[in-house]
């Protein structure tokens with residue numbers, strides 16, 4: 215077959231309206247009953263609307279209608295990444311352990327990492343994020359400043375063995391992420407890339423029809439000392455708590471929110487304890503935190519957690535001091551433990567005011583006092599504060615003991631709702647949000663350990679400055695539902711709706727209705743409208759219910775009542791508004 219005829223064939227296909235479907239033929243297993251396995255609105259509705267099915271805990275199969283939404287969201291992300299200069303890759307899911315050992319994350323990542331072994335006994339993990347892989351490509355291929363900057367991304371399945379997979383696609387163990395990595399000559403370049411992503415994400419979530427806030431964030435396990443922002447879709451079911459100010463643009467994840475000074479006696483220890491512990495992103499209770507730490511921390515810390523779990527409100531406080539050198543991987547363990555799970559730097563600083571210092575990713579720069587307590591761990595540090603000879607101690611103590619120890623506690627408290635905004639002094643509000651996107655300045659954390667180095671204009675070798683930027687595709691889909699539904703079902707924002715229009719004849723058995731519905735269907739398909747024809751031999755009530763449940767933005771009802779005046783009814787899913795439209799004008803009205 216010649217190229218020409220193939221082209222013609224494709225064109226014909228398009229003219230026939232490729233993107234339309236007859237519901238009688240489509241696999242769309244909607245459910246009347248509310249599935250018991252689901253807790254949140256989006257999870258329930260995704261199951262009821264026949265979008266996904268659970269395969270295992272945190273593992274989902276996307277059914278045809280659901281996968282269309284996924285692809286729509288992916289396409290928006292792709293276009294916005296391309297607009298910012300992003301270039302699309304597809305990186306392997308299977309990651310060799312060596313790369314993860316090189317960055318230290320093989321040990322640090324903990325049980326969230328899915329690990330496996332090949333027949334030769336070589337270790338691998340299933341990528342939960344792709345810094346290791348992509349930085350290795352940069353290491354191999356980039357040598358000159360002339361090749362920088364680069365913005366490389368992919369849309370790929372990620373694996374994280376979450377402690378508590380829940381809420382359907384919201385916190386899954388296998389999920390799709392758009393992840394982009396920026397490579398720049400220096401901090402200034404990184405900042406530029408970061409701002410491009412900030413812009414790209416803002417555009418993408420706006421296009422997807424979501425209401426969101428950009429808030430200051432803690433970089434979490436990925437690390438990096440630069441800035442970090444989260445894109446939060448506002449929703450009551452959100453796992454994150456956000457503080458925001460109406461007076462100015464300030465917003466922060468409470469994980470990050472600044473600590474405001476207060477009087478010693480004002481400190482609510484329970485609240486402090488809870489807030490510190492809520493720091494671990496998916497934990498809402500002390501029990502969650504214990505579990506989380508148990509799964510993420512290194513062995514030394516784990517054993518402490520077992521102890522503190524018995525306490526009613528344990529605070530885990532880490533104090534560290536230096537003496538001599540130790541093994542580097544272990545240091546990274548420690549640092550990440552601190553990072554993932556432990557007390558906020560300011561709290562520790564002000565709590566102690568003592569004689570020994572430590573500077574690491576949590577930024578414990580002030581002197582801290584070493585407290586005698588039952589759990590003292592000797593730890594390691596190769597890089598803290600740049601002092602290679604430091605040797606560190608880690609002390610972990612539950613709140614009760616902590617209070618009994620005669621330490622000058624405080625003058626600190628986390629910012630909370632109702633308090634003054636740190637920027638403009640107006641009152642802070644709080645709301646719940648879903649983290650759909652996260653941007654980080656990594657700096658040289660990965661480029662250093664994987665030797666991603668280039669030769670600059672001045673002939674000197676320099677380390678590439680990196681950033682990383684992630685969007686959860688499935689979580690975005692869930693978040694869109696959390697924001698757009700009513701008692702009858704989903705109300706898709708048009709840009710991510712699986713189809714734009716559903717045509718519902720009252721009775722497909724009536725020849726006139728069947729014919730008119732069929733004609734509108736063909737014409738809309740040709741006009742590029744993505745359209746469903748509900749040609750099932752069902753009662754109108756059933757068809758209307760399904761149309762509402764699956765949330766198609768516009769329903770066209772073909773009813774004998776209106777056909778007598780040559781009209782059909784348009785009904786907008788979102789507002790419930792209805793109007794009559796001349797059959798001949800249907801396509802024009804939609805375009």
Ligand code: ATP
Nearest residue numbers: 383384385386389495649650651652684685686689
């Ligand atoms: P969380 O705080 O919710 O655990 P995270 O901070 O660990 O998320 P990142 O490492 O920042 O996640 O990953 C980038 C994006 O990937 C997140 O903003 C989120 O949209 C998505 N994501 C992360 N974990 C999951 C998950 N388990 N299921 C679905 N999407 C996820």
Ligand code: MG
Nearest residue numbers: 434495649652
């Ligand atoms: Mg997070």
Ligand code: MG
Nearest residue numbers: 374434495496
């Ligand atoms: Mg996480």
Ligand code: MG
Nearest residue numbers: 434649651652
């Ligand atoms: Mg994050």
